[in-house]
Amino acid sequence: MELDERKTVILQAIIKNYLETGEPVGSRTISKYTDLNLSSATIRNEMADLEELGFIVQPHTSAGRIPSDKGYRFYVDTMMQEHEKEVEQLKDVLLEKEEKLDHMLKQAAKLMAINTNYATMVTAPRSSNNAIKFLQLSRIDDAHILAVIVIEGNVIKNTVIDVEEKLDDETMLKLNILLNTHLNGLSVENINLGLITSLKQQAGIYGSIIEDVMDAVAETIKEDDLEIYTSGANNIFKYPELSDNQKASDLINAFEEKHLLTQLIDEDESDNKNEIKVYIGEESPIQTMKDCSIVTANYEFGDGMRGMIGIIGPKRMDYDKVVGTIKTIKSQLDTMYKKDDKK
Amino acid sequence: MELDERKTVILQAIIKNYLETGEPVGSRTISKYTDLNLSSATIRNEMADLEELGFIVQPHTSAGRIPSDKGYRFYVDTMMQEHEKEVEQLKDVLLEKEEKLDHMLKQAAKLMAINTNYATMVTAPRSSNNAIKFLQLSRIDDAHILAVIVIEGNVIKNTVIDVEEKLDDETMLKLNILLNTHLNGLSVENINLGLITSLKQQAGIYGSIIEDVMDAVAETIKEDDLEIYTSGANNIFKYPELSDNQKASDLINAFEEKHLLTQLIDEDESDNKNEIKVYIGEESPIQTMKDCSIVTANYEFGDGMRGMIGIIGPKRMDYDKVVGTIKTIKSQLDTMYKKDDKK
DNA sequence: CGTTAGCACTCATTTGCGTCGAGTGCTAAT
DNA sequence: ATTAGCACTCGACGCAAATGAGTGCTAACG
Numbered sequence: 083m084e085l086d087e088r089k090t091v092i093l094q095a096i097i098k099n100y101l102e103t104g105e106p107v108g109s110r111t112i113s114k115y116t117d118l119n120l121s122s123a124t125i126r127n128e129m130a131d132l133e134e135l136g137f138i139v140q141p142h143t144s145a146g147r148i149p150s151d152k153g154y155r156f157y158v159d160t161m162m163q164e165h166e167k168e169v170e171q172l173k174d175v176l177l178e179k180e181e182k183l184d185h186m187l188k189q190a191a192k193l194m195a196i197n198t199n200y201a202t203m204v205t206a207p208r209s210s211n212n213a214i215k216f217l218q219l220s221r222i223d224d225a226h227i228l229a230v231i232v233i234e235g236n237v238i239k240n241t242v243i244d245v246e247e248k249l250d251d252e253t254m255l256k257l258n259i260l261l262n263t264h265l266n267g268l269s270v271e272n273i274n275l276g277l278i279t280s281l282k283q284q285a286g287i288y289g290s291i292i293e294d295v296m297d298a299v300a301e302t303i304k305e306d307d308l309e310i311y312t313s314g315a316n317n318i319f320k321y322p323e324l325s326d327n328q329k330a331s332d333l334i335n336a337f338e339e340k341h342l343l344t345q346l347i348d349e350d351e352s353d354n355k356n357e358i359k360v361y362i363g364e365e366s367p368i369q370t371m372k373d374c375s376i377v378t379a380n381y382e383f384g385d386g387m388r389g390m391i392g393i394i395g396p397k398r399m400d401y402d403k404v405v406g407t408i409k410t411i412k413s414q415l416d417t418m419y420k421k422d423d424k425k
Numbered sequence: 426m427e428l429d430e431r432k433t434v435i436l437q438a439i440i441k442n443y444l445e446t447g448e449p450v451g452s453r454t455i456s457k458y459t460d461l462n463l464s465s466a467t468i469r470n471e472m473a474d475l476e477e478l479g480f481i482v483q484p485h486t487s488a489g490r491i492p493s494d495k496g497y498r499f500y501v502d503t504m505m506q507e508h509e510k511e512v513e514q515l516k517d518v519l520l521e522k523e524e525k526l527d528h529m530l531k532q533a534a535k536l537m538a539i540n541t542n543y544a545t546m547v548t549a550p551r552s553s554n555n556a557i558k559f560l561q562l563s564r565i566d567d568a569h570i571l572a573v574i575v576i577e578g579n580v581i582k583n584t585v586i587d588v589e590e591k592l593d594d595e596t597m598l599k600l601n602i603l604l605n606t607h608l609n610g611l612s613v614e615n616i617n618l619g620l621i622t623s624l625k626q627q628a629g630i631y632g633s634i635i636e637d638v639m640d641a642v643a644e645t646i647k648e649d650d651l652e653i654y655t656s657g658a659n660n661i662f663k664y665p666e667l668s669d670n671q672k673a674s675d676l677i678n679a680f681e682e683k684h685l686l687t688q689l690i691d692e693d694e695s696d697n698k699n700e701i702k703v704y705i706g707e708e709s710p711i712q713t714m715k716d717c718s719i720v721t722a723n724y725e726f727g728d729g730m731r732g733m734i735g736i737i738g739p740k741r742m743d744y745d746k747v748v749g750t751i752k753t754i755k756s757q758l759d760t761m762y763k764k765d766d767k768k
Numbered sequence: 769c770g771t772t773a774g775c776a777c778t779c780a781t782t783t784g785c786g787t788c789g790a791g792t793g794c795t796a797a798t
Numbered sequence: 799a800t801t802a803g804c805a806c807t808c809g810a811c812g813c814a815a816a817t818g819a820g821t822g823c824t825a826a827c828g
Contacts, residue, residue, distance in 0.1 A: 106819095106820090108819065108820050108821085109820070109821080110819085110820080120771080120772090121771070121772050121773075122772090122820090123771075123772055123773070123774090123822095124770085124771055124772070126820085126821065126822075127770095127771090127822095129821090130821090130822080140820095140821085141780095142778090142779065142780070143777095143778055143779065143820090143821070144777080144778040144779045144780075144819075144820050144821055145778095145779080145780075145819080145820065145821090146819080146820065146821095147820095215565060215566070216563065216564075216565045216566075216571070218561075218563050220559065220561050220573070221559075222558060222559045222575055223558070223559075228559070228573070228575060228581065230563070230571070230573050230583070232565055232571060238571065238583040238585070240573070240581040240583065242581070312681065313681065314681075315677055315678075315681050316673075316674040316675075316677040316678040316681065319670045319671075319673060319674040319677075325670055325673075327662050327668055328662075330659075330662060330668075330673065331659045331662040332659075334658055334659040334662075334677055335658075335659040337681075338655065338656065338657075338658050338659065338680075449790095449791090451790065451791050451792085452791070452792080453790080453791080463800080463801090464800075464801050464802075465791090465801090466793095466800075466801055466802070466803090467799085467800060467801070469791085469792065469793075470793095470799095470800090472792090473792090473793080483791095483792085484809095485807090485808065485809070486791085486792070486793095486806095486807055486808065487789095487790070487791050487792055487806085487807045487808050487809075488790080488791070488792090488808080488809075489790080489791065489792095490791095
């Protein structure tokens with residue numbers, strides 16, 4: 083049996099209706115809802131076929147049909163086209179609120195949440211190419227020096243280092259020159275034990291400071307506690323199928339313990355870099371989100387920095403809109419680095 | 426009518442029982458539960474009195490009684506005593522996991538959540554006495570300079586400033602000396618327009634950089650987007666009286682939009698500095714938390730920096746335990762600054 | 769042969785109803 | 799002042815009947 087023109091239309095109608103109502107949809111509804119001018123009986127026959135083909139399922143006999151994962155997948159793959167006007171609006175708001183990076187990302191998450199009524203997440207950009215751009219030690223007071231490390235993409239990290247004895251200006255200068263001349267432009271892979279030993283030797287009695295600095299550098303560059311901004315977690319209560327106690331608790335937990343969301347990122351990064359991915363139900367890499375659909379995309383932030391944006395909602399999410407929103411936000415973030423630069 | 430000895434005991438018994446079960450408690454239960462050797466009828470009379478006095482209410486005729494807000498308040502005010510052993514345990518865990526400030530605070534929130542099974546929050550310390558301790562400009566590349574600002578309490582802020590043209594080393598040095606000599610030790614109130622104008626004049630053609638730096642300083646010191654760490658928001662699902670859709674959604678929202686929690690902080694700061702505060706039900710400064718109780722405390726972080734910790738749970742929360750936990754965490758954070766220093 | 773009207777059947781949901789029992793208030797006896 | 803006893807209230811629970819949305823199948827129709 084083939085999925086002919088008419089079946090496609092009916093399937094489309096079923097999914098669309100289900101997305102709107104969240105209720106199983108019956109033959110009579112479709113009969114009236116579409117402009118096919120078919121009786122409910124005919125629709126019933128077609129629906130039986132569609133069920134046999136695996137696109138829709140009945141939650142129980144004598145209920146209407148709901149889309150199966152395969153059905154959603156079909157819908158996503160074939161019927162997606164963006165909502166043009168809303169996308170335009172979104173762009174405006176985003177541009178207007180241009181701010182510093184973290185505000186920006188927070189804003190992006192919020193915007194998506196408001197726009198779609200689903201839960202959303204945005205990760206801060208993370209560099210894969212971690213060259214050191216600038217490094218400086220400064221004396222704060224007698225017992226503390228401050229190490230400032232800037233890596234590609236203008237990610238900045240401060241570390242306060244405790245020192246035993248006061249360092250004079252000349253020593254500070256020497257250490258600074260030493261560090262900068264040897265480390266500038268290097269990425270973490272290039273900083274090997276040999277280099278460190280050599281630096282320590284040259285620093286003489288201040289070798290321990292070099293060690294502390296190297297620790298800080300390592301930590302900065304590795305940066306395993308990735309920042310994740312989320313928004314709209316409470317939107318899940320708008321979808322009864324997600325808001326029973328157990329499920330809601332799991333979801334909220336995942337959103338609070340953001341590290342649980344990193345599975346999504348790992349999954350995302352391993353794959354083709356520049357596409358929008360849609361996980362439906364069981365396809366989700368996160369166990370507790372089996373009843374959800376997740377849409378993710380990467381954005382590029384110049385200099386090999388990359389971050390992720392994602393939207394999490396019920397399986398009956400409005401895929402058109404979600405994908406449209408994701409695309410918009412993605413392209414905004416993609417171009418942000420450049421804009422930020424010239425501003 | 427007076428709240429005599431026996432009434433107090435009965436009220437205590439009612440609240441204690443309700444805290445454990447979450448169900449309205451009847452006269453018979455109390456009659457057996459206490460060692461007063463009174464019949465249920467007597468208890469009923471007393472309960473009628475207690476109701477008239479406003480300490481307990483009936484959810485409906487022919488149900489048991491539950492504590493009113495006034496009842497909880499009475500309980501909290503008079504019957505609190507800490508759980509000593511658990512407090513000890515907590516201290517150990519906290520000490521063991523000593524880490525950098527933000528990790529530390531996150532950890533504190535998590536610990537409280539695990540320990541109490543309620544939702545918790547911890548704010549980063551905020552300085553009221555905002556003297557500038559150190560200030561430095563560095564050149565990152567031709568188009569960017571980095572301003573590092575350290576204020577009392579070792580709060581560090583970085584700002585990247587875009588510049589039109591390359592600045593040579595000598596100019597950078599001059600600017601640094603200029604800024605440090607004039608601004609060191611000053612708090613924001615002391616930086617007036619006169620000073621700024623004078624600085625700009627001395628900086629000559631680089632006046633615009635001074636302006637950018639001043640902006641950054643102002644923002645650092647004011648720091649109105651206070652960081653708040655939360656944990657255990659999903660604990661609210663453990664209490665049926667909070668987990669109906671509307672309430673849960675509101676609460677989760679408050680925890681996500683952390684700025685909603687700042688009302689709590691404002692309230693907290695206005696008042697007596699060093700005590701633990703308990704808001705019961707309607708007393709809460711946050712509208713959407715009318716059905717909750719909130720326990721908060723301040724901690725001191727040296728040099729006039731102060732932050733807040735709080736626990737949010739159902740009205741029938743285990744006040745003893747919560748207050749104990751809060752006290753422990755508070756005292757840990759209070760002493761942390763010193764320890765951090767000498768480490 | 770595709771389409772449709774009609775009908776019997778299914779089954780989750782709703783509704784009404786009787787029962788149960790926890791709990792109360794009141795009164796009269798101790 | 800305390801308590802036993804009793805009538806009363808009212809939510810919770812269980813159950814059966816009613817409801818109705820939806821199906822599958824068959825026979826008739828153009």
